[in-house]
Amino acid sequence: MTSLHEPAAARPDLRKYAWLAIGTAVLTVLLKASAWAITGSVGLLSDAAESMVNLAAAIVALVMLTIAARPADDSHHFGHTKAEYFSAALEGIMVFVAAASIIYLGIDRLLNPRPLESLGIGLGISLTAAVLNGIVGRLLVKVGTRHRSITLRADGRHLLTDVYTSVGVVVGLGLAWLTGWNWMDPVIAILVGVHILVTGYRLIAESSAGLMDASLSPEDNARIQAILDAHTEKGRIEFHAVRTRESGARQFMEMHMLVPGDWSVQRGHDVMEDLVDEIVAQFPAMRVTGHLEPIADPRSYEDMIL
Numbered sequence: 001m002t003s004l005h006e007p008a009a010a011r012p013d014l015r016k017y018a019w020l021a022i023g024t025a026v027l028t029v030l031l032k033a034s035a036w037a038i039t040g041s042v043g044l045l046s047d048a049a050e051s052m053v054n055l056a057a058a059i060v061a062l063v064m065l066t067i068a069a070r071p072a073d074d075s076h077h078f079g080h081t082k083a084e085y086f087s088a089a090l091e092g093i094m095v096f097v098a099a100a101s102i103i104y105l106g107i108d109r110l111l112n113p114r115p116l117e118s119l120g121i122g123l124g125i126s127l128t129a130a131v132l133n134g135i136v137g138r139l140l141v142k143v144g145t146r147h148r149s150i151t152l153r154a155d156g157r158h159l160l161t162d163v164y165t166s167v168g169v170v171v172g173l174g175l176a177w178l179t180g181w182n183w184m185d186p187v188i189a190i191l192v193g194v195h196i197l198v199t200g201y202r203l204i205a206e207s208s209a210g211l212m213d214a215s216l217s218p219e220d221n222a223r224i225q226a227i228l229d230a231h232t233e234k235g236r237i238e239f240h241a242v243r244t245r246e247s248g249a250r251q252f253m254e255m256h257m258l259v260p261g262d263w264s265v266q267r268g269h270d271v272m273e274d275l276v277d278e279i280v281a282q283f284p285a286m287r288v289t290g291h292l293e294p295i296a297d298p299r300s301y302e303d304m305i306l
Contacts, residue, residue, distance in 0.1 A: 018062035025055035031129040039122035042109040046102035046189040095200030106189035130166035216244040261294030
C-alpha cells in the first residue's frame, strides 16, 4: 500500500520581486556608469560591470520564476520548480565572466595608468547605488528564504555582494583620493574581481546540488527522523528506506512503514495519514510518499538503504 500526500499551500507569485530586482539593477547601472564616466576610475567601472550582471541575472530570474510557477503537466509530473536552479547556475556563470573582465581591466590599468577626476562626486553616486542595492538585496533574501526560492535568494545575495563591492571600492578610492596613490584604483578592481569569482562559485555549487537531487539539510533530516522515532514501536511500527530531496521551492520525502501484518488496510492507512500530516505540518512544502509493509515478512527488508 502506498500513501501520497501533497503539500497543502501553494507558493505565491514571486515575479513581482524579480521585476523589482530588474528596476533596481537598471537604476544602479545608470548611477555607477555615470560615476565611472565622471571619474575615469576602473574600480568604479568594475562596480558598474557587476551591476550589469545583476541586470542580466534579474531578467533570467524573471523568466525562470515564470517557468517554475507552471503547474505539473503530462510531461512534467513533478512540476517545473527545478527551473530555478538554472537561474542560479546562469547567474553564477555570468558572475565568472564579469569577474574575468574586471580582473583584465584592472591589470590593463596597472600597466597603463590614467589620472582620476572628480572622485568625490563619483564616490557619492556609487554610495547611493550601494544603499539602494542593500535595501532590495535584503528584501529578496528574506522573501526567497521564506518561500524557498533559490532564484530570489541568489539574486538577493548577489545584490548584497554588490553592496560589499561598492563599499570596498569607495573606501579604496577614498584613500587613493586622499593620498594620491592612483595605483590603488586598478588594485581594487582586481580584488573586486576575485571576490566576485567566489560569489559565482557559490551560486553554481548551490544550483548543482539541487539539480543532482541533493538531500535536505542534515538539520531538516534530523527533524524528520525525530518525528519517525516518536512513532516507532520496536517490533510493531518501524521505518526504513527514508529518502528526501529538494526541487526548488518543493521538498520530497519517501519512506516505508512496517506494521503488523494482521492490521486492516484502514488501520494502516489511518496511522500513515496521521504521521504524514504531522510531517507536513512542520514542512509545508513537503510532498510525502509512504509505503506500508508487513513487519514480519522478510521481503519487506529487501529495499532497505543506508
